[in-house]
Amino acid sequence: MSQRLSTADVASHNKADNLWIIVDEDVYDLTKFQDEHPGGKKILQRVAGKDASEQFWKHHNESTLKKYQKQLQVGSLDSKAAPPTPSATLTASKEIVKPSAKHGVVVPQPGLTAEEKAEALDQYGDLVPYADPSWYQSYHSPYFNQSHADLRAEVRQWVEEDIMPNVTEWEENKKVPDSIYKAMGERGYLAGLIGVHYPTHLTKYRVQSVPLEKWDLFHEVVLTDEISRAGSGGLVWNLIGGFSIGCPPLVKFGKKELVKRIVPDIFKGEKRICLAITEPDAGSDVANLTCEAKLSEDGKHYIVNGEKKWITNGIWCDYFTTAVRTGGPGMNGVSVLLIERSAGGVSTRKMDCQGVWSSGTTYITFEDVKVPVENLIGKENQGFKVIMTNFNHERIGIIIQCLRFSRVCYEESMKYAHKRRTFGKKLIDHPVIRLKLAHMARQIEASYNWLENLIYQCQKMDEMEAMLKLGGAIASLKAQSTTTFEFCAREASQIFGGLSYSRGGQGAKVERLYRDVRAYAIPGGSEEIMLDLSIRQALRVHKVLGMKL
Template sequence: MVSPAMLKGMNTEVYGEGHPFGDPAWYQAYNTPYYNDSHKQFRKLMREYVDEHIMSNVHDWDEKGVIPKEMYLEAGKQGTLALCIGRPWPEKYYGKAPWGFEPDYFHELIMYDEMSRTGSVGFQWGIAGGTTIGLPPVYHHGSEELKQRVVTPCVKGEKVCCLAITEPTAGSDVANLKCSAKLEGDHYILNGEKKWITNGIFADYFTVACRTGKPGVGGISLLLVEKDMPGVETRKMKCSGAWSCGTTYITFDDVKVPKGNLLGKEGKGFQYMMQNFNHERFAFCAMSTRFARVCLEDSLKFAGKRKTFGKTLIQHPVIRWKVAEMARMIEATHNWLEWITFQLNTMPKMEAMLKLGGHTALCKVQCTKVMEYCAREAAQIFGGLSYSRGGQGEKVERLNREVRAMAIPGGSEEIMLDLGVKQSTKLAQMAKMFAEAAPQQAAAKL
């Protein structure tokens, strides 16, 4: 029996509903080297925002296939859209952060984590997907005129930006993009097709990867295309899940794009995309891990009240085994994710780009595989309720349909596994080369 005296001096600060493994460990009275009072304050704000404005509406938005416009404005007001584009905080285009402190990557992790409690890929990608992946190239490489005109309204929720890379015949194989743009006077003439573009149907701006030069990655550039330009046609696609994120097929037919809408330099598009890949995959990792945790938490709640053969489900060893398997995978994965977040927080941007590519690629695979496993096991625990839209099994049913929406975009698991090993091998070779050169350099100075 635990007495009050035994608890004296212990960390007993629990946040959330208190279900075992239902929230990250630092929510549940465990010590942490990563989080401070600003993170606790932000966690509280995000949880209240999600519970008050989002949680009860997600199913309806998903069924209707659209998120109300006022939710984008609310997300802009909350500062979450500006937080999606990485560091540094875009004060010039948004203003000061509304929380009274400068956010870091752990604040961004908390944001993705708390918003993913909805158990909806469609909502997550619908409200912020385009901003997370489509706006950073404009923020980092666009002209000042473009930044003022595009970044400001997007981070405030007044406009929506999306990233248009994937084509009917080119996904992870970016070097084979066929969408092309030819410079004629003061305009690029853009022709081609893009497929599976998140937020495309309701986006105002498209960050488009297109071929402006030679074959291969060296001939790819990024153009900012505006929806009201003649020749832009969008068509909403029917997908298995993520219905409210506006997955779109886009056709560009002789679209005249002003030369000033080129992001950065011609032929540098692939390089600019690479600069945001770690950040994009970081977002995938954070969302997928919480989606897995949602499956676990909902399973625990359900198993505690559903009775079979005279016992609640959780009293059956086979169900506890399922919960334990989910818990060990989620906790290990979340620890890796927090380690990556710490590196993003403390490394200079170029160092993070070089060192974390392999880790974020492999972590994305880990996170989506854990999500898939937990979605399946939760479905087994819920039984027929996991096959019915809405009701007690709503989140589990939806996440089962949406696993592929996390495992394929941003780099499929197979591509990420290969990339992770290749990048880590190159990094190890570089480190060895520098280590061998160091004594010679030191001797030369003597």
């Protein structure tokens, strides 16, 4: 891999039985790969011994290189610049931001807390402006510290090595390997995604890069954000979708014996759980769900009958955190039960949907399912509180994913605009393209900064205060993030043109994410309902606080 080769060296490997090519100054031996090439051998043989960069990028994206690089790359051209050392990069970045007497010096102010005095973290990633949050690019932040940066590096390495090269294949197969989900448990990630302090008493697994006494909601943001860089809603929902909304109610409101029996195997990644609320006739209107749970004559079980629809991960799940009707009409007759597939009477069938193909969207039927009364989560007929408390966490997850997907669309577009030439110049040199990128960036950054503020408020407020004060704002930002995602996906599609209309190739991420847009705009509360809720909730809370109109 470290060989330095000349173009003459590569040109000598120009036969079918000895075939090398160059892609972006890296050299690959494709002699044995020819039989696997989906385009056939002849295409490769036509560029044997030559620079095939232009041909490669017409049909492939970066994930293809990552997938095959380790096994096929034999070296790099001697003309390729060596990557800068970390120390050189850090020195350069400090030179750029070094204070100048001419322009004024920022004088440290006395009395600041340690958090306020914290220096900016080292720059990280490709440094494409706005393609990552600003704290990745040596901007100061009051929210993120070195432990967040360490987690970021850990997760990014895993995602880039084990996930990104395979996402397209998994999406086409509509299933992520169970080994990847199990790795989420073994790496300690699942236990860190439930919106509370890390539950060390329920799992032996630990996140390698973060002392768990330091774990906070911003670590959860980093974890979700970095997994979302793969550019697939189906992948993200497969790994954290059902779990991150189905497990928190159980952990927070379930009886200790139930939690102790069920949760450790879930945190291991050996068992799966999802949230089952939506029904064929009850989506955002949760108070009018009809799935019924009646007490048995001996009072030891609930007998559950009904249907649930569009349930993420349901096809693979062992447990279902389920909203049921145990009382009269409206919100005061709703309870939440943990239903176990092993009880019998639970049937699931996979649904074919527009997007998030590998997420396992499911239609569930419950027929006379016997659920022990000990599986009640919260109190009978008070399940609406459990559901509403959970909605904040669900919507924040959607927001994080949407904003990273928006960045993916933006970053893919920015990089493509620097490669693609039209009318005699690069796309980036056309003002109309720069305008599209600018509109994408301004919406992403505005939304992300609101997210950071809301996460900080969630961390400082208790759960009840957060539910009352932040529910409306989180609902509003949910709508803001999904409209931002939709805008960025469309603009990216316009920049990529036909490449974003066909599956695979350079526009693969954009095409896939465009299909996923509606899966984010509707679940967790549709945009119109979120925006209306945001104003109603704000007025209600501020009236109590003493609002004067």
